[in-house]
Amino acid sequence: MSGTQPVSSLTSNSMKGEKYEVEEIEAAVNNDLSWADRDNAHDLDRHPGFWGRFLKKNPSPEFLADVAKMNATELDPVQVKRIERKVDLLIIPALSICYMFYYVDKTTLSYAAIFGIKKDLNLGKSEYSWLSSLFYFGWVAWALPTNLLMQKFPLNKYLAINIFFWGVLLMAQAASRNFTELAVLRILSGAAEATADPAFVLITATWYTRAQQPTRIGYWYMANGFGIALGGLFGYGIGHIQSHLPSWKWEFIIIGTLCTLWSVFLFIFVPGSPYHTHWFTRPERLVIVSRKRADQNVADNRRWNASQAIEGFIDPKTYLFFLFGFTANVPNGGTSNFGTLIVQGFGFNTLQTTLMQIPYGVIISFIIGLAIYINYKLPPGYRTLLMAATNVPTVAGFAMMAWAGGKAPRLIGYWMTGASNATFVLGLSLLSGNVGGQTKKAIASAAVFLGVATGNIVGPFLFKDSEAPHYQTGVIGCMISRALEIVIILILRYMFLWQNKRRDRAVAEGRVEYDDIATALEDTSDWKNPAFRYIT
Numbered sequence: 001m002s003g004t005q006p007v008s009s010l011t012s013n014s015m016k017g018e019k020y021e022v023e024e025i026e027a028a029v030n031n032d033l034s035w036a037d038r039d040n041a042h043d044l045d046r047h048p049g050f051w052g053r054f055l056k057k058n059p060s061p062e063f064l065a066d067v068a069k070m071n072a073t074e075l076d077p078v079q080v081k082r083i084e085r086k087v088d089l090l091i092i093p094a095l096s097i098c099y100m101f102y103y104v105d106k107t108t109l110s111y112a113a114i115f116g117i118k119k120d121l122n123l124g125k126s127e128y129s130w131l132s133s134l135f136y137f138g139w140v141a142w143a144l145p146t147n148l149l150m151q152k153f154p155l156n157k158y159l160a161i162n163i164f165f166w167g168v169l170l171m172a173q174a175a176s177r178n179f180t181e182l183a184v185l186r187i188l189s190g191a192a193e194a195t196a197d198p199a200f201v202l203i204t205a206t207w208y209t210r211a212q213q214p215t216r217i218g219y220w221y222m223a224n225g226f227g228i229a230l231g232g233l234f235g236y237g238i239g240h241i242q243s244h245l246p247s248w249k250w251e252f253i254i255i256g257t258l259c260t261l262w263s264v265f266l267f268i269f270v271p272g273s274p275y276h277t278h279w280f281t282r283p284e285r286l287v288i289v290s291r292k293r294a295d296q297n298v299a300d301n302r303r304w305n306a307s308q309a310i311e312g313f314i315d316p317k318t319y320l321f322f323l324f325g326f327t328a329n330v331p332n333g334g335t336s337n338f339g340t341l342i343v344q345g346f347g348f349n350t351l352q353t354t355l356m357q358i359p360y361g362v363i364i365s366f367i368i369g370l371a372i373y374i375n376y377k378l379p380p381g382y383r384t385l386l387m388a389a390t391n392v393p394t395v396a397g398f399a400m401m402a403w404a405g406g407k408a409p410r411l412i413g414y415w416m417t418g419a420s421n422a423t424f425v426l427g428l429s430l431l432s433g434n435v436g437g438q439t440k441k442a443i444a445s446a447a448v449f450l451g452v453a454t455g456n457i458v459g460p461f462l463f464k465d466s467e468a469p470h471y472q473t474g475v476i477g478c479m480i481s482r483a484l485e486i487v488i489i490l491i492l493r494y495m496f497l498w499q500n501k502r503r504d505r506a507v508a509e510g511r512v513e514y515d516d517i518a519t520a521l522e523d524t525s526d527w528k529n530p531a532f533r534y535i536t
Helices: 009-014 061-071 076-108 108-114 127-152 155-173 180-193 196-207 213-238 247-269 284-289 306-314 314-345 350-377 385-405 407-433 438-462 472-508 517-522
Strands: none
Touching: 061 284, 076 108, 076 155, 076 180, 076 196, 076 213, 076 247, 076 284, 108 127, 108 213, 108 247, 108 314, 108 350, 127 155, 127 180, 127 196, 127 438, 155 180, 155 196, 155 247, 155 385, 196 213, 196 284, 196 407, 196 438, 213 247, 213 350, 213 407, 306 438, 314 350, 314 385, 314 407, 314 438, 314 472, 350 385, 350 407, 385 472, 407 438, 407 472, 438 472
């Protein structure tokens, strides 16, 4: 049997949450990386022709050979920590700002609703719900194509271009004169934003180990809460603008302008991959990739793999990922578009309603931070159980909104529903860490976010105008959806545990042998990689 043990104690420990001590490492570490610092190295495959310069570049055989050489040695943990801090400073703030704009962008219609857009555009009874859902029709239509395009083009540039269109389309919505014009722009905006979540997850998976991904995803996802709080502040400030333009138009113009400006910064300064970037020396880039050796999920390849695509469509977890995205976002589709109207229905005026979103956002950020800290402290094997646990307060919160008496208990229940954001953070790390193969990962990512889009389409239609301002049917429907989400999580857990036990038994019985050094550098699916183990 070969390759059944990790090559490096550093990587082995990192799979346990990076809990290693430098003084405990007894073997000689690779402090001298001067051999890797070669100016004449060609680290990327070249693509001929004019269009080739715009495509994602695969790591060259020369670069992968040097990664393999480095994988045969033990990395210096002090050096790794220094490089990881540099990666954190470069990637996490950028993704956090992106996600903050992403959420503020999606909730502009909700603030527009309390600023009078329904009256100004003469929206009919169901037309506001349609505007909420049409955004995700565009998302659904573009979800699979955009995931495939992310495999073809540099992630940073492709994401920046899409964010640019978010801003332009958002500003254009301020010029809408009727339902039809706004509906078309909402569909196009949804298509542009279909790139966001899967791009953020793929960028995180590119730069971080599987053990680090829940924490790092949590860091940028916390910006969701800050985005909600910032949206409340923006709404409060915009509500005080004295102008001939109504406040809802300023909401679209200001947020759209900020998104557009940020996209330019992202395009210029954030790197696309560790294989080729001026932010890191060549030895540092090799360390970034080599430290992921135990993930069995390192290779980044722009080539379409038909067998992986087929495997993705027949793998049951692809459909469970879809259901996870769906059940998680039926409530999101409702609360992100009707949340301000629900809170206003508790007895707050327009400006008070915008301010009530600030503690909601702060609570979301706090719960996400708490969840990723608990996940960091827990031993391996408890992530899915933590996901289920973080969703319980959300179910209770919707129950309080539906049946509690008085303004305070119902408002507290609304705030409690934000706990589900921690569930989704941990779920995204399952997606990035539990699917092997670039093409299969694109299929699985599309499945999750098709579920996200479908849930957001369905959610608003549970909120009936005839039940305003309490929206009893919608609130109860959100509660049931969150309960079903817990069931989906537990089914995924059982599937991952069963697969891991089956593979471990095959190794123990001598029916399977593999070299985990070789498999770590191959673009192999999780089904075909015998060294792959699922995170549970």
